[in-house]
Amino acid sequence: MRSSPAWIIQKKRDGKELTETEIREFVTGVVSGEVADYQATALLMAIFFRGMSLDETVALTQAMLESGERYTLNEVPGPKVDKHSTGGVGDKVSLILAPLAAACGLRVPMMSGRGLGHTGGTLDKLESIPGFSTALDRERFGQVLSKVGCAMIGQSARVAPADRKLYALRDVTGTVECVPLIVASILSKKLAEGTGALVLDVKVGNGAFMKTRAKAAQLAKALIRVSERMGVPCRALLTDMSQPLGYTVGNALEIREVIEILRNAGEAGTSCDLKEVTLALCAQMLELGGKARGAAQGRKLAREKLDDGSAWRSFRELVREQGGSVDAVDDPDRLARAPRQLVYASPRKGHVGRMDTEALGRLLVELGGGRMKATDTVDPAVGLVFHRKLGARVEVGEPLVTVHHQDAHDPERLRLQLGRSIEITRIRKPVPKLIIATVGGQLS
Amino acid sequence: MRSSPAWIIQKKRDGKELTETEIREFVTGVVSGEVADYQATALLMAIFFRGMSLDETVALTQAMLESGERYTLNEVPGPKVDKHSTGGVGDKVSLILAPLAAACGLRVPMMSGRGLGHTGGTLDKLESIPGFSTALDRERFGQVLSKVGCAMIGQSARVAPADRKLYALRDVTGTVECVPLIVASILSKKLAEGTGALVLDVKVGNGAFMKTRAKAAQLAKALIRVSERMGVPCRALLTDMSQPLGYTVGNALEIREVIEILRNAGEAGTSCDLKEVTLALCAQMLELGGKARGAAQGRKLAREKLDDGSAWRSFRELVREQGGSVDAVDDPDRLARAPRQLVYASPRKGHVGRMDTEALGRLLVELGGGRMKATDTVDPAVGLVFHRKLGARVEVGEPLVTVHHQDAHDPERLRLQLGRSIEITRIRKPVPKLIIATVGGQLS
Numbered sequence: 001m002r003s004s005p006a007w008i009i010q011k012k013r014d015g016k017e018l019t020e021t022e023i024r025e026f027v028t029g030v031v032s033g034e035v036a037d038y039q040a041t042a043l044l045m046a047i048f049f050r051g052m053s054l055d056e057t058v059a060l061t062q063a064m065l066e067s068g069e070r071y072t073l074n075e076v077p078g079p080k081v082d083k084h085s086t087g088g089v090g091d092k093v094s095l096i097l098a099p100l101a102a103a104c105g106l107r108v109p110m111m112s113g114r115g116l117g118h119t120g121g122t123l124d125k126l127e128s129i130p131g132f133s134t135a136l137d138r139e140r141f142g143q144v145l146s147k148v149g150c151a152m153i154g155q156s157a158r159v160a161p162a163d164r165k166l167y168a169l170r171d172v173t174g175t176v177e178c179v180p181l182i183v184a185s186i187l188s189k190k191l192a193e194g195t196g197a198l199v200l201d202v203k204v205g206n207g208a209f210m211k212t213r214a215k216a217a218q219l220a221k222a223l224i225r226v227s228e229r230m231g232v233p234c235r236a237l238l239t240d241m242s243q244p245l246g247y248t249v250g251n252a253l254e255i256r257e258v259i260e261i262l263r264n265a266g267e268a269g270t271s272c273d274l275k276e277v278t279l280a281l282c283a284q285m286l287e288l289g290g291k292a293r294g295a296a297q298g299r300k301l302a303r304e305k306l307d308d309g310s311a312w313r314s315f316r317e318l319v320r321e322q323g324g325s326v327d328a329v330d331d332p333d334r335l336a337r338a339p340r341q342l343v344y345a346s347p348r349k350g351h352v353g354r355m356d357t358e359a360l361g362r363l364l365v366e367l368g369g370g371r372m373k374a375t376d377t378v379d380p381a382v383g384l385v386f387h388r389k390l391g392a393r394v395e396v397g398e399p400l401v402t403v404h405h406q407d408a409h410d411p412e413r414l415r416l417q418l419g420r421s422i423e424i425t426r427i428r429k430p431v432p433k434l435i436i437a438t439v440g441g442q443l444s
Numbered sequence: 445m446r447s448s449p450a451w452i453i454q455k456k457r458d459g460k461e462l463t464e465t466e467i468r469e470f471v472t473g474v475v476s477g478e479v480a481d482y483q484a485t486a487l488l489m490a491i492f493f494r495g496m497s498l499d500e501t502v503a504l505t506q507a508m509l510e511s512g513e514r515y516t517l518n519e520v521p522g523p524k525v526d527k528h529s530t531g532g533v534g535d536k537v538s539l540i541l542a543p544l545a546a547a548c549g550l551r552v553p554m555m556s557g558r559g560l561g562h563t564g565g566t567l568d569k570l571e572s573i574p575g576f577s578t579a580l581d582r583e584r585f586g587q588v589l590s591k592v593g594c595a596m597i598g599q600s601a602r603v604a605p606a607d608r609k610l611y612a613l614r615d616v617t618g619t620v621e622c623v624p625l626i627v628a629s630i631l632s633k634k635l636a637e638g639t640g641a642l643v644l645d646v647k648v649g650n651g652a653f654m655k656t657r658a659k660a661a662q663l664a665k666a667l668i669r670v671s672e673r674m675g676v677p678c679r680a681l682l683t684d685m686s687q688p689l690g691y692t693v694g695n696a697l698e699i700r701e702v703i704e705i706l707r708n709a710g711e712a713g714t715s716c717d718l719k720e721v722t723l724a725l726c727a728q729m730l731e732l733g734g735k736a737r738g739a740a741q742g743r744k745l746a747r748e749k750l751d752d753g754s755a756w757r758s759f760r761e762l763v764r765e766q767g768g769s770v771d772a773v774d775d776p777d778r779l780a781r782a783p784r785q786l787v788y789a790s791p792r793k794g795h796v797g798r799m800d801t802e803a804l805g806r807l808l809v810e811l812g813g814g815r816m817k818a819t820d821t822v823d824p825a826v827g828l829v830f831h832r833k834l835g836a837r838v839e840v841g842e843p844l845v846t847v848h849h850q851d852a853h854d855p856e857r858l859r860l861q862l863g864r865s866i867e868i869t870r871i872r873k874p875v876p877k878l879i880i881a882t883v884g885g886q887l888s
Contacts (some may be wrong), residue, residue: 013618038613039485041482041485046493173453176488
């Protein structure tokens with residue numbers, strides 16, 4: 001009776017600390033079916049209310065990690081460092097960062113997810129490059145990683161099956177927003193890829209999962225503590241997600257923007273916020289990977305490798321090695337393009353005062369460019385191009401957004417939705433800081 | 445999305461009050477299967493932590509009550525009053541109380557449960573009378589009730605199916621000990637029987653569900669408030685369960701004790717605590733049913749009807765009408781009897797200082813006289829007869845308990861278990877008060 005599922009639930013319910021064995025037995029039981037789903041959700045809700053200690057969270061992460069396949073990547077030489085983002089709208093950072101960090105001498109073994117709800121996913125973006133395959137097997141993953149310096153794949157069904165099951169249950173039982181459960185979910189998948197260090201981009205704002213700086217910092221700290229207890233040095237940036245990152249939202253459109261930055265990085269006028277976040281994250285990765293002494297030196301190296309075209313060359317090589325059309329990235333007009341464009345103009349003179357970033361992310365889903373459920377298919381062509389960002393001065397009738405859509409969408413409805421999601425104010429409101437804080441870093 | 449199960453769970457999780465509609469939809473969904481069991485248990489755990497308002501508890505009780513069949517008993521004349529006990533060890537009160545209250549002019553439409561865990565059940569006790577049927581249909585239930593003044597049946601599967609489902613889930617997810625859930629579970633079944641008023645016997649002590657007076661009082665108050673909001677006047681006694689009630693534990697043994705009291709009530713030496721609790725509860729029932737002005741007058745009437753044999757005649761009539769063997773109750777030696785008796789004697793001189801009542805209840809289950817799960821069958825013959833109760837002075841070697849058991853039980857092991865469950869102290873400890881408090885009663 002002592003370690004039956006019901007007993008473990010009661011122990012947590014009463015605020016007592018679970019042992020590593022109890023947590024492992026529970027997780028193993030959830031995957032095998034010995035622990036019923038209705039017991040799993042009761043424990044999840046008890047954890048929601050009682051929290052978990054560091055030891056418990058480490059044990060949970062470990063048990064979830066061990067529920068599936070785990071790469072070690074011993075055959076790949078060089079410092080292996082990866083980045084994980086908590087998710088946002090227009091967040092295409094990985095697509096620039098992975099080849100950039102590779103060009104700087106790191107190895108980036110990146111396993112990513114697909115878009116879900118209002119946030120996009122790296123896999124969907126990559127797959128809008130014709131032929132690009134994110135389903136490499138273990139051997140090929142190592143080969144591409146060794147050759148290019150980065151490889152970008154999807155999580156196979158064999159990685160952390162406990163997380164897949166628990167996440168599906170959390171999603172329908174109000175137990176998603178719980179720090180120890182989020183930590184275990186992220187790290188059980190991320191640490192399966194065999195990275196040696198990890199940099200986190202914890203998004204903050206109305207387009208992010210964490211709406212406030214305090215909550216984002218709490219999550220970042222928990223992620224860092226657990227990652228380090230599991231032997232993977234980790235630090236985090238808190239970055240702004242109170243507007244879409246860069247100028248585009250939508251899979252093929254975002255690939256265009258990525259190519260634009262990688263090719264013409266040295267020139268003026270390319271996305272500033274996107275480039276800034278990418279460089280800041282790369283600087284942290286380089287420091288963690290021992291390629292730079294301090295973030296400032298890391299940023300300088302990253303800037304050089306972006307400006308001199310090295311990152312662009314790594315990106316092309318990545319596309320080629322993963323089966324994608326290099327012609328399409330050399331000539332982005334070959335990427336998918338939606339048949340219709342609708343320009344949404346400013347209804348008044350003033351400044352871009354506020355964007356409802358989550359609503360803009362949901363608008364992409366409505367256009368067909370995202371998913372409400374995991375089985376939905378994604379239209380790579382549709383999306384939004386922003387001409388003005390927060391704080392910009394605008395005139396009446398000045399284009400704010402171009403919507404790339406399929407025939408089926410009612411222009412009036414689209415305009416109404418954009419009007420509700422983008423607020424034009426008479427007085428210029430202060431624009432949130434882009435890089436809000438660095439968390440961790442006492443280890444370097 | 446607004447009233448999806450996930451939304452309702454989140455609302456309760458965040459401490460907000462659920463509406464009647466939300467609660468009804470959830471309960472209906474649990475029964476129909478539209479709400480998954482893993483969502484039901486997440487809500488139950490959220491309720492465990494957040495509690496429920498009076499309005500919410502009433503709505504939950506109502507929804508569970510409406511999930512099944514409900515009797516109205518309009519064809520039965522006279523004041524209908526029932527009693528419910530929260531369960532204990534040796535609690536055979538209903539078997540005396542129902543015919544006694546009937547003899548006093550009330551109508552007692554009693555639906556009972558079976559024993560589970562360490563507490564016994566009225567149905568199991570009744571069924572140790574050969575032929576006694578607790579499975580009367582609706583029509584026959586009304587006939588027996590009209591004729592005898594009481595009828596004692598089991599809850600059919602059609603009564604409160606929502607409770608059956610939710611209780612099974614609570615039992616394995618650490619959500620049993622939660623006042624609003626207990627209240628809804630008890631009242632959704634009890635109010636289905638069509639009683640006009642209700643007296644509660646809330647047990648307190650180490651053999652009861654509620655171990656402390658404070659918790660028992662909290663439960664009693666909640667039960668009374670919800671019952672009265674649902675139109676059924678209600679009051680409660682808190683009574684002691686820090687030792688088995690009466691002198692016997694075990695189904696046929698308890699029937700013998702009941703017969704002893706009913707037949708020889710006027711004589712000295714019959715179980716005092718059992719008789720006292722029964723009379724106190726009957727007094728409350730008579731007051732609620734309008735047969736007495738105040739509890740003192742009620743007690744006087746009850747005492748008369750017990751002493752003059754009226755209650756005994758009602759009991760015999762009940763047995764006959766429900767198909768039981770009147771010969772067996774007239775001659776209790778015809779009831780089942782276990783092949784072996786083991787006498788446990790006091791290991792030292794002193795006083796009976798403490799009994800682990802729950803352990804004694806579990807010992808009955810081990811002997812075969814109770815259930816660990818609902819599908820277990822029960823041996824009517826086995827049980828325990830206590831020769832001394834709390835506070836009694838005992839000599840070395842003086843018999844304390846006689847165990848009635850089947851061949852399979854190891855005498856040494858039984859002695860060890862009894863030795864651990866009954867403490868003999870040098871100094872006499874104070875004996876807990878039998879009738880601890882009366883709760884409610886402002887209505888009469």
